[in-house]
Amino acid sequence: MADSTRALARRGATQGSSVTPGSVTPWEYAPAPESALIGRIKPRYRMFVGGRFVDGRGGDQATINPATESELAQVSWASADDVDDAVRAARRAYDTVWSKMSGLDRGKYLFRIARGIAERARELAVVETLDNGKPIKESRDADIPTAAAHFFYHAGWADKLEHAGFGPHPKALGVAGQVIPWNFPLLMAAWKIAPALAAGNTVVIKPAESTPLSILVLAEIMQDAGLPDGVVNIVTGAGDIGSYLVNHPGIDKVAFTGSTAVGKKIQQSLAGTGKKVTLELGGKAANIVFDDAPIDQAVEGIVNGIFFNQGHVCCAGSRLLVQESVEDEVISKLRDRIATLRLGDPMDKNTDIGAINSAEQLSKITELSAAGDAEGAHRWTSPCPVPDKGFFFPPTVFTDVSQSMRIAREEIFGPVLSVLTFRTPDEALAKANNTPYGLSAGIWTEKGSRILGMAGALRAGVVWANTFNRFDPTAAFGGYKESGFGREGGPSGLAAYLDTDSDTADEGAA
């Protein structure tokens, strides 16, 4: 490859480049892998309770690298007794230390954690990519810096809660039980832990069973920051442990990010308990492209919307609604662009699309895509090569999709885009809102008034205009309808961890 391109260069020069075009030889990028050693992966990881790493009583389980299907490390899992211990530790920390500490001092710990994440960013990025399968480019440039940003942002709030709009003396809730998903392991931990701590709560958090490593590195950072024992406790395990945690009588607040099915169960079981709940669930976002859109950037936004993190994004723009008058242009450009996406080794710095997180998720994507074929949609698959080993699914676009098909209604949670068309803004709106979900939406148009009009009428918690999948700790994120309720990020994200209902806190609103 290199030699042939060099030969091309010489030929071009010596034969008179000003006169004749040379024949084109492909320019292949040499592998540029990040070193796995930077991750300092240990053979075994333990849960973190009461400020110490302890063995769980749920036995050891392997966590695998989804790009190679080989074992990465053993992880000690929690039992129900361990969750009891963790909740007790969190309660003790809340009663004796954290609730008595000034906001200024709480903020100092959060700043220290934020700096710790930034200092160990490279290590964390490698850990995240090895355990999750996402490309190193994304863990390096998105997940880890944004996680640090959430701690920095909330550190600033810790001593300013009385100015957040929740009355003069907003109070913490107590112990928060949190369950997070596998798609952004460290970032979701930051979204949950940072506001909880800033608002004065202590935490028991359970990472996803397939991605427990990065949060356990975060535990080291919190330990190094001198965070008082028991303020954050991490219990590892599967859904049963998560269920035990959220139903635990010793917690005051539940925050869950994950599937709508599990979210519904949580809400049912917590009804009447008085626990404050926030749920961030699934989505089937419409990304709406009008004929006056900046087409090239819209194509980028569509790609970013559905192929960022292999489409494992609850707010992914999985339904493209394109105005019929520009459909051919948009689809043609979109296919050309998708064909340039590089799928493969997530540790390669030039990889755009990494591995699907688990065999289970891969089979779900495969099954739903087959349903797309069966229901008569037209499938197009990127011609990119797919590795033999590991869980990979090539970027896929379904056209001729109608609103009644499963691929238009169900969350695929993978790199699969369903394309629908519309004729008028009203029709776009009707189709966009015609879903049980309501997490996010995108609008692409150069017409400012249309952006404002559509944003107001879309029933989605987050609406992006001429961009997609932008996350910022200062902006509230959350859903409508079956996408859940409650917000994360910004002042309204703090409200989820404060007692905003009692008499002492009714002087302001979020």
Place this chain on the structure above:
Amino acid sequence: MTLFRGDLAHRAGPDSAIGAIAMPCWCAQLHHICRVAALYDRGMGSPAPVALGDATSTRPPATSAASVAVPPRPVLPPHLAGVTADESALRRFLHGLPGVDPVGVESRAAALATRSIKKGSKLAALDLAISMVDLTTLEGADTPGKVKSLCAKARRPDPDDPSTPQVAAVCVYPDRVSIAAAELAGTGIGIASVATAFPSGRSSLSIKLADTRLAIESGATEVDMVIDRGTFLAGEYGRVFDEIAAIKAECGQTRLKVILETGELATYDNVRRASWLAMLAGADFIKTSTGKVSPAATLPVIHVMLQAVRDWRAATGRQVAVKPAGGIRTAKDAIRFLVAVHEVAGAEWLDPFYFRFGASSLLNDLIMQRRKQLSGHYWGPDYVTVA
């Protein structure tokens, strides 16, 4: 024959002679005005293209014996022929091109700039970049000696390593072309010259044509013209079109690079419009900058121009070349541009015929990085020759 006769004729002056030609109103072709969207439907395989100037038989002969040659019209496919019919058609077409979202194009350019190019692919990129350099000197102080020295550098960029590719061309002022032509005879290295009242472009068309003629008659194999940015920003696209077409006609077979001076056009929308305007008027290359205005060649601007040549090829089947110039000083920058070429326009543009770097100091950094790739250690600037 100029398209916008009336417009030019009203502006009495040295150029008025070339405008004194009657022209039919081609309103009938206005229905061809379309967004780029429609171009794709019609596809590249459209019937034989018709010359824009096909209607000459209906016109009276030129009434002036001006020395200005009658420019042959650029040949456009039928679905685009109407867009240059008159000022309003051209305006509607250019303003109907999809807008460019600055935040989006800048973030895409920044993201693509993180590509990690290593080992063999880096060496290939360095060699390719060297072979794409238009080695440039455009100073008031350019002496014959300076130009000769530049030509020697172009022939043997790295005397210590004969396997180093030659550069694509040297780029000099028109009155220095003859020196370069003598120095580079038989080498295959092109001689580019900046004509048309470079860098401002603020002169009459006849002077610009004479400038172009001087360059070509002295031996230039490529002409780098500047567009009239003032006229473009005033919205008189037809006049800019006419001027490019006239210079192209003067060039004949000599390849024409059209400098948009994107730093003065200021917005990405303008860059896109100017790119299409230049290609409609017959540009063989679209080039970012003179190098005399800052900002010069930036990655987002190149993204917009690469999108334009890609879309132009999809619409017409013709591949136009691109040249960033000014501000590209390091091998790292050059490789970022090549990645953009590769992933935005396509591998077909990774060829010195279709992509150039207008630069002077870039070449030595490319050579130093090339030596580093081959030898494994870094070299100081005293180990490479200055031009």
